[in-house]
Amino acid sequence: MVENATKKIFAGPRIRRLRRERGLSQGQMAAELGFSTSYLNLVERNQRPVSAQFLLRLAEVYDVELTAFAGTDEARAFADLSEILADPMFKGIGLSRGEMQDMADAAPKAVEAFTLIYKSFQQARQNATELSSQVVEREGATPESIFPVDEVRDFIHDHKNYFPELDEAAEATHEELGLQRDDAFMVLSGRLDEEHGIRVRIMPHEVMPETLRHFDFHRRQLLISEMLDQSARVFQLAFQLAMLEFKPMIQRISDTHTWQTEEARRLVRISLANYFAGALLMPYTRFLGDAKILKYDIEHLGRRYNTSFEQVCHRLTTLQRPGERGVPFFFIRVDKAGNVSKRFSAGRFHFSRFGGTCPLWNVHDTFAYPGRIATQIIQMPDETTYFSVARTVRRVGAVYGQVDQQLAIGLGCDIAYARELIYAKGRDLENLDTTPVGPNCRLCERPACPQRANPPLTKALVLDERSRGISAYRFAQE
DSSP states (O other): OOTTOOSOOOOHHHHHHHHHHTTOOHHHHHHHHTSOHHHHHHHHTTSSOOOHHHHHHHHHHHTOOGGGGSOHHHHHHHHHHHHHHTSGGGTTOOOOHHHHHHHHHHOHHHHHHHHHHHHHHHHHHHHHHHHHHHHHTTOOOOOOSSOHHHHHHHHHHHTTTOOHHHHHHHHHHHHHHTOOGGGHHHHHHHHHHHHHOOEEEEEOTTTSTTOSEEEETTTTEEEEETTSOHHHHHHHHHHHHHHHHSHHHHHHHHTTSOOSSHHHHHHHHHHHHHHHHHHHHSOHHHHHHHHHHTTTOHHHHHHHHTOOHHHHHHHHTTOEETTEEOOOOEEEEEOTTOOEEEEEESSSOOOOSSSOOOTTSTTTGGGGSTTOOEEEEEEOTTOOEEEEEEEEEESSOOOTTSOOOEEEEEEEEEGGGGGGSGGGTTOOSSSOOOEEOOSOGGGOOOSSOTTOOSOOTTSOBOOOTTOOOSSSOOBOOO
């Protein structure tokens, strides 16, 4: 983080929290670090950026990861707070960006609590609307308290998409099985047969027209659709192995959280089994070493491990082992209509909770040239800059006459890590050619955007019958 820093780091609130957690005065911490009390005082009040020497000394004395001072929690808190306060119900409060940033820096956990309250309010409001509609139609309703998908996404995000217990178990199992790229299907199906008495069968599409995997417990058969390619078939075997041999471990991890619904509890177990499957096929240490050697070439890694483009991208977001970290990537999967079906972030990048993505991000353009990789340097309204890689994928082969299931995958990282990626070769990383993007139209305040679909919730519309701008909506700049 220190070597790749591209701008000054102000981490005063984080350092102050660290000091208070250890019950130290400013004088005591300054003495332990070997810096003056006046310097520490200025740092804590964000009147002086922290130096690389100061950060390294903090990490050495207090045994903390340097990434703890990258501002990930504060960035997420600020993004959440900005999105929530853009709701028209808060109109008139007049909270400035500076005040919101101060709140996020000083108390990100308090903002997290506020976010949970707001999400509950949003869900209650939606439930009330839907229930009222159904009452009018004389139908009953049983509203749920929270969206299971969102709850699981937050759980995974809170763990930074890294579950060490599963990773270590998967790595040990990979070595035990002697798993190789070309015989993975045979080895895993043999394990299921020998250890669990389960026979793997590849089934015709006409027998399983709407199912890709089905475990028949009573007949002890795992049925896999012929529509899946080899990498997807192997992944399904690895998933089933996780559910059979590591279910208690998955349950223990799930039980660390109090789930609002049974659906969320089941969904997280499926997500954790999927995590294990990816870790089994791409064991942590070996995969990270190959990723660095190949400069994170996704397609090359896929060929080396006989895994799909999406599987490799997803695995790259999980490489967060302390002392053995990969590039902190973010990941998104969208369909042609812009619906987001999966998103993860190991760094500062924050996706909108309640909307889609920016149309200027070229992840959407990849549908026009399927299978080709597109790169882009994007900049958010807060001037954080990211290097993005995008490509379409086909999840399941379609039979003639059916619509092909095509999705777009976006993978990206902070611009500071771009030099580590093969995709940045030939790019001028000193004089950046950036594309300004936003979280989504309703939260973006960039003026004169030709792609704007909705006005920002935070600004008043400016309407003039005599004039038409490049954007469909003009709004006040103050």
